[in-house]
Amino acid sequence: MPELPEVEITRRGLLPHARHRRIIGIVIRQPRLRWPIPGNLATLAHNQRILQLDRRGKYLLLQLERGTIIIHLGMSGSLRILENSEPAGLHDHIDIVLDNGSCIRLRDPRRFGAVLWSEPNEIHGLLANLGIEPLTDEFDGEYLFRATRTRRNSIKAFLMDSRHIVGIGNIYANESLFHAGIHPGLIADKLSLRRSAALAQAIRETLNRSIAAGGSSLRDFTGSDGNPGYFQQHYFVYGRATQPCLRCGNPVRLQRQNQRSTFYCPHCQKK
C-alpha cells in the first residue's frame, strides 16, 4: 500500500521506538528482494546507533553513526516493531535487532521492496535522481507549471514519475486529479498556471489528509498482531469504478493508462 503517506506514517510510527537505539544484530531470512540484501549488512551496521529516521520520497532512511540503511516497501511491504522473541511469519524477511529486546521487522509478500546500504557521504544511485518533495514549500503551482512545460505525456503519468515529483503513486495521482477537477489524460504541458496551482494544492491536501488519517492509529506499529496504521481508508475515485461520483453522482469511470488503472469522473474532471 505504500505511497508517500504510508511511508511517512511508517516513519513516524517507528521513530520513537528506533531512534537512539543501538543495532545489535540483523537477521536475514530471505535476502532476495528487488535487489539482494547485502550479505554483510549485519557487519556494516553492527553496534551502531540509529541517529534519525528520514524519508525521501518512498524511501525510508535509517541514519546510523556511520552509514545509512535504505528501505523501500515496494508494493506490499510493511515494517513493525516487535519483541525480538516473536516468531517470524512466512514473509518476514529481515529483522533489525535493537538493544532493548525489540526488532524492526520487514514483511513483504511480493518482495518488490528493498533493503540496501549507503556509506556516509555517498549519494545512493536510487536517491540520486529523485524529484521534488510535494510537501515542501518549494512545491507550488508555479513550480508545477514550470516543470510540466515541455512534457507531452499525460498529467497522471507525470505525477507518478519520481524524477519529477516523489511519493505520488497510482492511488494519490487518481485522488489528487479528482480533487483538482483535472482529467488524468490531459497532456501535461497543456496545464494552465491556474490549474497547476489547484493541482499542487490538491496534492498537498490529499497527502496530508491521508497522513492525518493514518497517524491516528500509530500505536498499531507495536505488538504482534497489529497492522500498520494505514490499513483502512476511503477514496473518492480510486477503486470505485461504476459507483456514483461522491460529488456529482455520475458513475466513476475506469480506464487503462500507461498499464495502470485510472479512475476518474468524466463530469467533474475536464481536459
Add this chain to the structure above:
DNA sequence: AGAACCACCTGGCAGC
C-alpha cells in the same frame, strides 16, 4: 531526450 513497455514476485478473487 522522452515515452512506452517489460520484468520482478506472491496473494486474492472472480468465474467456471
Add this chain to the structure above:
DNA sequence: TGCTGCCAGGTGGTTC
C-alpha cells in the same frame, strides 16, 4: 473444491 486467469499500491532497465 479446485483450477485458471487476471489484478494489485513500485520502479529500474530496455526498447523504440
